[in-house]
Amino acid sequence: MTKVKFRELTKQKIVLLDGATGSNMQKAGMPTGVCPEEWMLENPQVLIKLQKEYIKAGTDILYAPTFTGNRIKLTEYGLADKIARMNQELVKLSKQAVAEAAAEMKEPKKVYIAGDLTMTGQQLYPVGTLRFEELVEVYKEQIAYLLLAGVDLFVIETMMSLQECRAALLAVKETCELPVMITLTFNENNKTLYGTDPITAITVLQKMGVDAVGVNCSTGPEGMVEIVKEMKRYATVPVIAKPNAGLPQLINDETVFTMDSEEFTRETVKLVEAGAGIIGGCCGTTPIHLSTLHNAVRDLTPPSNTPERERILTTERRALKIPDGGKFLIIGERINPTGKKALQEELRQGDFKLVTDFARKQEEDGADILDVNMGMNGIDEKETMVNAVFEITGFSNLPLCIDSSHVKVIEAALRIYPGRALINSISLEKEKIEKLLPIAKKYGAMFILLPLSDKGLPKNIEEKKEIIHTILQAAEENGLEREDIVVDGLVNTVGANKAAALQTLETIRYCREELGLATVIGLSNISFGLPERQFVNSTFLALAIKEGLTMAIANPSQELLMNTAFAADLLSAKEDADIRYINRVTERPGAVITRKENSVKGTGNSEKSGETLEKEAINKKSDIENLPEALKTKAFQQVYEAVIKGKKRDVISLVKEAITEGVRPSFVLDELLIPAINEVGKLFDKQIYFLPQLISSAETMKTAIDYLEPLLQEGEEKKKKLATVVIATVSGDVHDIGKNLVVLMLKNYGFDVIDLGKDVSSDKIIETAKEHDADIIALSALMTTTMLEMKKVIAMKKEAGLKAKVIIGGAVITQSYADEIGADGYAKDAGETVTVIKRSLGL
Structure with missing residues (x-):
């Protein structure tokens, strides 16, 4: 076929x-x-x-x-x-x-x-x-x-x-x-x-x-x-x-x-x-x-395809809509080793702490997309780019712009990127246009059209337009559409060419009005060699937005630049620009700007964005009596944040630093780690966090606990196990993703967990529960064909006279099913399992 x-x-x-x-x-x-x-x-x-x-x-x-x-x-x-x-x-x-x-x-x-x-x-x-x-x-x-x-x-x-x-x-x-x-x-x-x-x-x-x-x-x-x-x-x-x-x-x-x-x-x-x-x-x-x-x-007419023609970039969990005449977008430029000696040294050591710090800071400052460039000497750029993408996508919900001069680097990043990325960039240079256009099509990427050729910079605006048309035609021949393309206005320095700004503004106008294309600029080029560059940059940005500029590659931490962009949207009467402007200038510094208006309808969770609620969770003080004062110490705050953000690489050094403040290891566990994982559970319940983030946070906490465990000495410092839990995926069922996450969460909370694995016979479950005098038997099933095994386990438990309470869960399990078979509790996910077990045991 x-x-x-x-x-x-x-x-x-x-x-x-x-x-x-x-x-x-x-x-x-x-x-x-x-x-x-x-x-x-x-x-x-x-x-x-x-x-x-x-x-x-x-x-x-x-x-x-x-x-x-x-x-x-x-x-x-x-x-x-x-x-x-x-x-x-x-x-x-x-x-x-x-x-x-x-x-x-x-x-x-x-x-x-x-x-x-x-x-x-x-x-x-x-x-x-x-x-x-x-x-x-x-x-x-x-x-x-x-x-x-x-x-x-x-x-x-x-x-x-x-x-x-x-x-x-x-x-x-x-x-x-x-x-x-x-x-x-x-x-x-x-x-x-x-x-x-x-x-x-x-x-x-x-x-x-x-x-x-x-x-x-x-x-x-x-x-x-x-x-x-x-x-x-x-x-x-x-x-x-x-x-x-x-x-x-x-x-x-x-x-x-x-x-x-x-x-x-x-x-x-x-x-x-x-x-x-x-x-x-x-x-x-x-x-x-x-x-x-x-x-x-059989007699119905098939639905016709009349889709909304939108430019959309995505992560694995969020779609970012780029509408014509919509909110101006910022591509954060900071993840680039050029001129950053500290970042260069870290990358040579295979360390990505600064990469993730730059990503987090730009997201907090209002970036909509993150440009990722790993171009430098002394490293394997392809391997480093791939690892950077893994690191950033593990926590950030912003789409990525893959930035490299090398075709193989771009393809390697696009291959493992779990969404729809933006390529920076494709020019009329022979290798770029012949190799990158098919790659963009294969991986479904958008791309920045850079009006350069093998001859170099275009001599005038007419040549620039000719290059744009040539690349546009080649893209369409490769099956790409105009919604897949963002044209670079190709900014030159006004210090060397007095008409540079006017030529870029004409390119933006032409692409928008005559070609229906989105546009982008690398903003800072315009002011190169001039004093007080921020005034030139911000003024040029306002003029470009008026001509229809879609996005710019810039540093979102520059307040004048960002506030100018929000003000330009306001004066251009863009939808909800007034609210965005007021939020921006009244909530800074430290506030995360809600980006719900940029998300495709149906991807938001509430009037606050997921980014805002996540930030609030990091800043939130726990209900535990001593925690608010404790979190005033920077080291303690960083431990707490490490769990929420899933900073597995950093958490041990942060825990060590917290202990040097003179507190007991048990304090770190009880007052920092456990409250943090509680907040992660709440983010998961609100569907702000999803399975990968939940696992990442749980693994971070486990790493910290593994380090702390030898330090919890006998006596006051020794942590008592809350209860013994025997857990298994029932006989005939070989699914265990959810069960494994429950195991991880329960261990983090201090339960003694005996994990029997998947496809476990009812006899083995009962024998193990009896042998270890279990307080809880936790059962998982993902298939309708195996869920009946849960009822069998409950019957066998009663016959054996075991004290253990039975908690069940899994994709096909419901509260009504739990009630029907006589289970002691039902949990819909890993976070809720902890709550249900604690409640059933009166903990």
Whole structure:
């Protein structure tokens, strides 16, 4: 199937996918704890029967049952050596289902088979140990076997990490030219577990060349309407919706999805009305659901694609809209070793403390984008750039501008950047234009168009315009659009050329009014060699903003410059510019300017931005009686901030410095570390922090505790464990990301945690709880097919007469389910688990 054929199909009709596989296999006798792919190979007729029924129900695209057929997942079952055979045989079964269905149908139809990929369950570096390139290779291996088996296209589904979506998409694109669909799973707040919102997801993935994007699993159709609407606003590709048949319930000791086919169809049709052109069913859906849905949508016209044409940069968790005539934006210029001896020395030592300090300070001062340049002698620039991107994206929620003179450096950074970045820059120089335009297209980046050629600077404004047109035409030939381009006004010094400012202003006006292009300038060049340069810079900036300048590369700590920009927006009558100006000049110094107005609608959390609330958390004094006075000491404040900001590299030196102030190690733990992790939990609850930040903060605290532990001497200083917790992912379930985070959090709070891992038998859980006289048994499950094991553990605990209370959690678990099976508590995430356990034990 070609990409063109795929697009034609989606324009002709509402494309119907298949329904659930796992829940139907379990109904057919598949036990918990087995590898689903292996069981289906051992019971092929069960799968073939189900897939034939889906085809007869109207399915256009059938998912081959290769969902967890990657090497990492198969290793968990001891089946990695069978990866080739399993993937190819599973596709063969789907092909057999298609052939048999066609033979049995009066009017057989064309059915396409999609090779199915999903997450590996391992955390990517720097949160985990799995490197991005390793993950790409894991996906490429499975893709190669699926291609040998003859799949027609690929689907990457049930994804929670945008970065893993990128890895899988790149793996497909670098292996073949077949169409690719990607669906993510979103929580109730319409963000993934890793904090990605629908607009960020569709912006990044469609710019990278995916053929359809959407949502599957985690909720019924009613919970997907807003997600589909948000995606559709900006979608240039079809939007997918594959909901569950409602939420699972426990009925007569069986996990049941209670939404029947009629209700499921009524609600799923609303997803088509919201903009979904490709639909199907996930957990709990059956061929009856698909047949009823097919009858309801077969005569409907596919939604048209009329997206809002916006310039959008993103991180993994935030989309930054760059509207025509909107708020003027600042690209922070400080992360650049030129002229900074201290930064140069740190980079030679592989230290990124100043890099992160510059990033944090610029964000606090009001930067909207961070320029990152690692160009200097004595280092491997490519490696250093990659590490800098890892460091900055670990805590900052500002998009990055990747700045280098070398093509390989830019590509290496774009490859691992978990969002949509800006390239600085692409000129008409032969190497730049020939190599960087395809790279910008491949990684979905925006780029700064620099009007230079191999001849050097343009001699006049006419030559500058000619260069702009030439690069613009080449960009469009490479599949890029005008919304992907920001033209550099190419500022020269007015001291050498009296007309320099006028020529730049004319370039800005021309690009805005005649070409519809955004513009940027490197501001400080205009005043080079002149005294009192700040007055020239700020005045020139005001004139440029009046002509329509979109953004400037500048130092956001320069108050005159920044206040001039806010005042220029005010005088230009830009939307909400009056409020922004008042906030800027009245709240400085020390206030973080709310940037909600620059975020795409749907990504904000409240009237205060996430950056503002995060800053407040750092400055907040804990409710603990002694903490306010303690935090007046700079060393103590830095320890507290290190946990909130996830400064794992710095925390030990900061703890050492705090101890030199003459306090006991227990004070550092009780009055600094624990209150800080409490604030992190609150940020996570408010959806200001997401999984990577929560893990980073928890790892920072663990590092500090590991250092402090030998210092907590016997007697007064020895910390007593709060209680003993036995924790496990239940039998048959090999997911442990959430469980591992709970373990980390509980240990940080002083609990004695016995982690049994994943896919743990109920017998082993009970035996361990008995052996250690556990106070708590904590159980996790991510799949509807394994959640019943929790009830089994509770029954066995009661029979054994254990005192332990049972706390449960996981993606498919709800409070009502906890009540039904008699659990002592339910926690929706790691932070809440600590609270629930403390409450249940009266701590």
